[in-house]
Amino acid sequence: MGIEVQFSTLFQQIINGLSLGSVYALIAVGYSLVYSILSFSNFAHGGFLVVGGYICYGLLAGFSVNILFTVPSFWWFSGFSVDFLLPVPSVNIWLAGAGALAGAGLIAILTERFAYKPIRERTSITLYLLIASMGISIVIENIFVIIVGGRFRALPPNTFPSKLFTLIGGVTVNASDILSLVFAVFFLGGLQLFLNRTRWGLAIRAAACDLRTAGLMGVNVSQLIAIVFFVAGLLAAVGGIFLSARYTLYPQLGGTITTKAFVAAVIGGLGSLPGAVVGSLALGLAEMLTAGFISSQMRDLVVFSMLVIMLLVKPAGFFGRQISDKI
Amino acid sequence: MKKSLAGNAAFIAIGVSLGLIPLSGYEEGIIVLLCINCIAAMGVSLLTGFTGIFTLGHAAYMALGAYTAAIMTVRYGIHWFPAIVAGGFVAAAIAWLIGMPTLRLTGDYYAIASIGLGEAIRLILENWQSFTRGARGFPGIDSYTTRWVAVLFFTALGTGMFNLINSRLGRELKASRDDRIAASLMGFNTPSSRMKALLISAFYCGISGALLGGYMNFIQPSMFDMMKSTELTAVVVFGGLGSMSGTLLGSAIITSAMEYFRDISQYRMLIYGLMLVTIMVVRPEGVLGNREIWSFLPGLTPDRKGRDQE
Numbered sequence: 001m002g003i004e005v006q007f008s009t010l011f012q013q014i015i016n017g018l019s020l021g022s023v024y025a026l027i028a029v030g031y032s033l034v035y036s037i038l039s040f041s042n043f044a045h046g047g048f049l050v051v052g053g054y055i056c057y058g059l060l061a062g063f064s065v066n067i068l069f070t071v072p073s074f075w076w077f078s079g080f081s082v083d084f085l086l087p088v089p090s091v092n093i094w095l096a097g098a099g100a101l102a103g104a105g106l107i108a109i110l111t112e113r114f115a116y117k118p119i120r121e122r123t124s125i126t127l128y129l130l131i132a133s134m135g136i137s138i139v140i141e142n143i144f145v146i147i148v149g150g151r152f153r154a155l156p157p158n159t160f161p162s163k164l165f166t167l168i169g170g171v172t173v174n175a176s177d178i179l180s181l182v183f184a185v186f187f188l189g190g191l192q193l194f195l196n197r198t199r200w201g202l203a204i205r206a207a208a209c210d211l212r213t214a215g216l217m218g219v220n221v222s223q224l225i226a227i228v229f230f231v232a233g234l235l236a237a238v239g240g241i242f243l244s245a246r247y248t249l250y251p252q253l254g255g256t257i258t259t260k261a262f263v264a265a266v267i268g269g270l271g272s273l274p275g276a277v278v279g280s281l282a283l284g285l286a287e288m289l290t291a292g293f294i295s296s297q298m299r300d301l302v303v304f305s306m307l308v309i310m311l312l313v314k315p316a317g318f319f320g321r322q323i324s325d326k327i
Numbered sequence: 328m329k330k331s332l333a334g335n336a337a338f339i340a341i342g343v344s345l346g347l348i349p350l351s352g353y354e355e356g357i358i359v360l361l362c363i364n365c366i367a368a369m370g371v372s373l374l375t376g377f378t379g380i381f382t383l384g385h386a387a388y389m390a391l392g393a394y395t396a397a398i399m400t401v402r403y404g405i406h407w408f409p410a411i412v413a414g415g416f417v418a419a420a421i422a423w424l425i426g427m428p429t430l431r432l433t434g435d436y437y438a439i440a441s442i443g444l445g446e447a448i449r450l451i452l453e454n455w456q457s458f459t460r461g462a463r464g465f466p467g468i469d470s471y472t473t474r475w476v477a478v479l480f481f482t483a484l485g486t487g488m489f490n491l492i493n494s495r496l497g498r499e500l501k502a503s504r505d506d507r508i509a510a511s512l513m514g515f516n517t518p519s520s521r522m523k524a525l526l527i528s529a530f531y532c533g534i535s536g537a538l539l540g541g542y543m544n545f546i547q548p549s550m551f552d553m554m555k556s557t558e559l560t561a562v563v564v565f566g567g568l569g570s571m572s573g574t575l576l577g578s579a580i581i582t583s584a585m586e587y588f589r590d591i592s593q594y595r596m597l598i599y600g601l602m603l604v605t606i607m608v609v610r611p612e613g614v615l616g617n618r619e620i621w622s623f624l625p626g627l628t629p630d631r632k633g634r635d636q637e
Contacts, residue, residue, distance in 0.1 A: 041435070041439075115604050115607075115608065118608045119607055119611060122611065123611055125611070126435075127381060127564070128564075128607045128611040129607075131560070131561055131564055131603060131607055132603065132607035132608065134557050134561070134600075134603060135561075135599075135600045135601070135602070135603030135604035135607065136600065136604055137600075138554075138596055138597075138599060138600030138603070139597060139600035139601055139604065141596075141600075142594075142596045142597040142600060143597065145593070145596075146593055255553075255554075259442070259446070259553070262439075262442075263443070266439055270435075297454055298454070300446070300450050301447060301450045301454070304443040304444070304446050304447040304450065305443075305447060307440070307442075307443035308429075308440055308443045308444055308447065311429070311436060311439065311440045312429065312440075315432060315436050
């Protein structure tokens, strides 16, 4: 009896883990794509996810916006307060999703254009980009704190089917878990086709090898980087929608999840897309199995231990290019 | 020799004036906070600016220092001075354990590992309920960090740091930052000097955390999250990598800017984020670049100007 229960928990957690891992994969792949071109950790990636989640939420449920604008008190102008309810357009999940994807992609392009481009044109030190990306992630997070407030929001009920299937042995599967898995496979497959079958895909693969040389071969590098950021933002938004369906939506969601996606990308090998997928699935499984068998408070600890152990044993990750100190 | 004596005297004079100028209670609080932030920033500056090891996890060492001092003073009734110093040593000891395997990593990979380790330490503090009281935080710490305590630690550690970066070890660190292989070929034991830099920086952060606990009377693991670590590194980059006086200047500017915007707390973090981005876009090399502040004074130290620009 005991063993049977353990067994069904195991199955249950494997399915949950794969579903969570597939959402992580959407985010980690976009992150890894940016890393492979510009070789810096884009900490603002989680911001794109939050943008996508909030656009989707706003289109489905509407927002009550409450902006209290105050300035330091010794100025003659002490501030004003804006308070209104954004009208609720009655759109379905498909339109809301499409809006979220496009919006997040656009924000990603704008971020690159106004924050990263001036820096990368001036210096080749990626640390500056890294710190700027942390600044951007703080900015995006706090814009949402100011405009829509920091409270937790759930997507309206019945946005996604929530039917429960019971498989053999008492294993229950939520339809939305299957849905997120299907969508992740769909978008990752689409990305694969885009990278392998189109001219821009070829250019991106060339740029991942050597951005400068790709530029010399006639690739429009600015446009290429904009496309890469759009794709990354779009994938992050897909992840964001499913994450806000799975948990809830709040401005700090991005930071937590970026760290996870980042760990997944490192485990799989920074800059490698198959690596990001494998790392994400491994991470999702590890998290859910820890939650099922040990304690759900240990989840994050396991995640970070995996990161550190991986870095010590094989810093290049499962699929990463071998790094070596150049002499 | 004479020059370094003048430098020490100048630094101690700054410390004495910080300690003695009459100020209101609110201004005193800012001075204390400034000293605490500067101590941590100096530690990170030694590692990041002078040794070239980027860290995004040093808030964890502050947390270790803070918890050590808090537990020693509250649970065991130990006097605050040994408790603060012990905070520094515990942070350094953990840094040694962590540094042994991870300092082999270079560049981005150390930064990534430091994120993981920093978060792991924070999560352990958060989940070890019986010892640290977990995520609810640790209340009831005596307010031992008075103005003169903070200024005393700042002056002592600051003088030590400025002497250190011009000492043999300091030059060794700069050499291994500029070219690790060349420094090794010159006969420097670079792994050992990198480890020393990590230990000293962890010690500074530990002391800073212990002082912070005594200033706030309350500590919580979430005070020492990745955001705090980023802030430490950002302050150092803002001041200028490889410039210790730049670090102090950057820390002072950011601390007072955050204090200025306290009235509009809702916008504080937004402004902070915008500041980070703007600095990186407008002047990524930081306020002072890699020069010390006295090298800008005309005719004072012409030889140093040339050397530090290298």
